[in-house]
Amino acid sequence: EAQVTQNPRYLITVTGKKLTVTCSQNMNHEYMSWYRQDPGLGLRQIYYSMNVEVTDKGDVPEGYKVSRKEKRNFPLILESPSPNQTSLYFCASSPTGFGYGYTFGSGTRLTVV
């Protein structure tokens, strides 16, 4: 089944403890992106990647890192999480970067205490 898989689905962590949210897609998509969703603010783009080794900042990149060493994987790294990074995170992929065919993962609900 064609899908974007995120792990974990839920995570509670403490301030400052490094964490990684994994994202993997099995559709051979070139374009991948991370979003966070907060009440009243909609989905905001954190980082995106046009292809392997090509990444760029979205609208809210502060406090996050990403890497794209393989086409299928696009992990999101929080080096020193803070409570304002408590949010619902979505990974998404697309064959061309265009919105059509944008497939989202199931989401990761992160709580930083």
Add this chain to the structure above:
Amino acid sequence: EDKVVQSPLSLVVHEGDTVTLNCSYEVTNFRSLLWYKQEKKAPTFLFMLTSSGIEKKSGRLSSILDKKELFSILNITATQTGDSAVYLCAVEANNFNKFYFGSGTKLNVKP
């Protein structure tokens, strides 16, 4: 500043009603406008619009784009309880494939 604004923020209707959801945008280098439906999980794709005045239709849902006035509407006719969800509007910009999402319209369809 690029932005996408949706209205209303929430809406309660009864089954069988027709609803219109609005999306206005100010995004430089516009490429396309997209509608997504989000139930208790990931958003799922509904429509992509790139040209003004051409209606996209899928069953009871339809959408149209006005690039002159910078807005789009999503219509749902004969609503059902299964239409209850958050509807997201997003605009894709030409520059580096950036996407801007609105905050969504929460639709609640009562039996």
